[in-house]
Amino acid sequence: MSDVPRIYPSRPVESTEPARDLRAELNAEQAAAATFPSGPLLIIAGAGTGKTRTLTYRVADLLQRGIPAERILLLTFTRRASQEMLSRVERLVGSASRQVHGGTFHSTGHRLLRRFGASAGVPSDFTIMDQGDAEDLMQLSRASLGVADAKKKRFPKKETLHYIYSRHINTEIPIEEIIGAEYPPFLEYVEAITRIYADYTERKATRNLVDYDDLLLFWLAMLEGSDSLGSRIAGLYDHVLVDEYQDTNTLQARILSAMCRGHGNLSVVGDDAQSIYAFRGASFRNILDFPRSFPDTTIVTLEENYRSVQPILDVSNTLISRAAERYTKNLWTKREGGEKPWLVSVQDEPQQTRFVVERILELHEQGMPLREMSVLFRAGYMSADLEIELTNRKIPFDKWGGLKFLEAAHVKDILAFLRVLENPRDEVSWYRILMLLPGIGDSTARGLMEGLQEQAWHPDAFQRIVPPARAREAHTALGTLLHRLRTTDDTPGAVAREISRIRTLYDDILKEKYDHPDSRLSDLEQLQGIAGGYPSRGAFLSAIALEPPQSTQDLGSGAEDDETDTLVLSTVHSAKGKEWDAVFLIWAVDGYFPMSRSIGNEEELEEERRLMYVAMTRARNHLAVTYPLHSYGSRRGADYSIDQLSRFLDREVRGQMERVVPQFDALPDTPAEPSAGVDLRAVMRGRFRGGGTGGR
């Protein structure tokens, strides 16, 4: 490297210099964490304290110490986070870092299972089911056991069954205990439910299917099972680093412990105050208990915030100080001044929308790009009104979270065809395809699948089956299509061509099924485009299951948002790890935030509080929290209500905020008299209380 000719004048130490002093670029605590020699390390990193930076530098430091890149495993929460971190490492120490293994827990489990699964009884050509598929398979088990007797009392739905199952796997809490705590009415079915789970597990095994939970479960099983395999996998890495540790669950903690059993070199970064994935089995106890699970843990706390102005930190600190159990830390910054966060009371949702839009335009006129602003909310549907208004005003926005492209029925239909080609035993996909065809309903579909099973799911089995007369035409059409698709084609773009062939059959079904097929057809075009970028059908299906695109924008040509100036609308969950110059938090109302479902449950309420903390700490310079005083509609049976400000914004928190009451001019497009204090619509809705009609 020293042979590279120097450019004159020579610049200060370049990133490719091996002797770069990383320590000098960090504060004292960050440096201590980044250069920590070995053993268990827990970094408690408050929001905006340079968590990513510290972890990045730690990887760089390990590389500088001579640890081979491929013996470092970096586990992150999203693929984005891992890519970002690895590219930052590369900038620090050069391309040698490209060999560092990085990814999510699930994608790492996936990789290991493809590689080592065969020796543990999982053939490497399995297909991954996403949550929806897993629920559908659960439905097949549920129906085949005939446990759900329609006449009797209600039995848990497939979603509930899957939720309990997944929770059991991820938290290792016994099934009975979960049901007792969350669904006491179903306690009498524990035995039947357990039988369904046994059947579900069996079905997965015989159909060569793997669900999300299995990716972790099998990883752990491989580690703890046979000695040689376990040691071989654990022996792949000398150092394991984990980001967002507060969002890991019991199963993941066990995996880590088994991965590091030989060397104990486990570094985790997290913030207990930002633990927001309990519904997925994550437990912030994990981070609280880390020092107990890993004796001789060194703890480093990062408190200096580089993101927000002090008034925003003050409010956030006060908010989170109410939390029952936590690692105490107080964020502070050297940044001076800054405006207090606004607490904005508005009359109702339209006014809230109006305030947000006008304030955004105001900031924009002052020179703030749209991409430096975001609007956050508790749940995806809460931005509906705002989205309409933004569209009307032609303000470009990008919505994160909420409805996903891949969950659309027509997209799943196409994927089902591909999956059957990839894995002829994929029962869920067979059922889905068969039910699309004219003349085939539930029982014919089941009959056909039995026929397939009898022929051991042979790729040609389908064409050999003799269907009932009414389904003959559909059977021939599908059989011909499948036959044509069976030709092996591994030239680039093969997957896209397969989709295009599938569409010769499917597009007609789609047009028949939906009144306005145009937008759905264009979704399929888009899917075809994405598929074109993958080397193989298997790679495409795995990628789409493990790393679904976050928003429809992600699906575009791949051009990053940096070029276009776009406002971000996001759920608080999806906003994790991000930051903006100005943040609007809407619907800060009891029942919305916290959500009414969590009121009454201590733990869930604590999680909601942490969620609000996450939301507030996304803001660098401007934070506005809005709450409508009234809301209409039928949420939770209430038709018209006087809203209460979110309980988290108690007196002391409010005291650190700036009260703002926007004064709007009369709306130009509503030439009505000033409000008489009566809302006719609300009164009318009140007559049909409990109707549950769902707004617009």
Next chain:
DNA sequence: GTCACAGAAATTTTT
């Protein structure tokens, strides 16, 4: 058994 239709229900957060 399939299918069309109507009416009802349902909306947290994600790998």
Next chain:
DNA sequence: TTTCTGTGAC
């Protein structure tokens, strides 16, 4: 607005 469920015709 979309998705699910029940009913009855064929």
